[in-house]
Amino acid sequence: MTITYPLLVNALIAGLLMGGFYAALSVGATIAFGLLDIVNIAHPTFAVIGAYAVLVLNRTFNIDPILCGLLLTPVFYAAGMLLYQVYHHFFERCGDDAMRGLAFFFGLMFIAEVALIMLFGVDFRYVHAPYITTTWNFGAVALPLRLGCHSPARFSCWSRWNCF
Numbered sequence: 001m002t003i004t005y006p007l008l009v010n011a012l013i014a015g016l017l018m019g020g021f022y023a024a025l026s027v028g029a030t031i032a033f034g035l036l037d038i039v040n041i042a043h044p045t046f047a048v049i050g051a052y053a054v055l056v057l058n059r060t061f062n063i064d065p066i067l068c069g070l071l072l073t074p075v076f077y078a079a080g081m082l083l084y085q086v087y088h089h090f091f092e093r094c095g096d097d098a099m100r101g102l103a104f105f106f107g108l109m110f111i112a113e114v115a116l117i118m119l120f121g122v123d124f125r126y127v128h129a130p131y132i133t134t135t136w137n138f139g140a141v142a143l144p145l146r147l148g149c150h151s152p153a154r155f156s157c158w159s160r161w162n163c164f
Contacts, residue, residue: 006140050076052116053076054072058128065127
């Protein structure tokens with residue numbers, strides 16, 4: 001198999017963009033465990049629930065997916081605060097060990113994933129936006145906007161985290 005230069009560059013760009021997305025997603029789990037000492041293994045499931053909420057808003061009201069994410073941010077922030085208040089009331093305040101909290105979040109993750117499968121099934125779902133099928137070509141290098149549209153938000157979060 002021959003690896004050409006354009007294929008290599010495109011694979012590196014796609015890998016960097018997706019790696020940045022996963023790194024941004026893991027920051028929340030890192031903060032929750034590192035600073036708060038809460039083992040929230042349901043963190044990725046909450047991200048998937050947010051993605052399905054964006055999908056429902058996008059298909060129902062034809063709102064741009066990035067705008068949906070911005071609109072849903074305060075909603076999920078409030079839901080997370082409520083969830084952590086419940087966690088704190090039943091586990092931290094009582095002085096229970098971390099294993100009970102781990103079991104709480106594992107059970108929450110299991111219930112949420114089963115509910116999502118029952119509601120949406122296991123098929124792929126796609127949001128509708130004009131930039132999803134757009135690709136910028138710079139010579140032999142192709143930059144699909146569906147991978148790069150979250151880069152400004154990622155850079156904004158990174159710059160706020162590192163500069164302040």
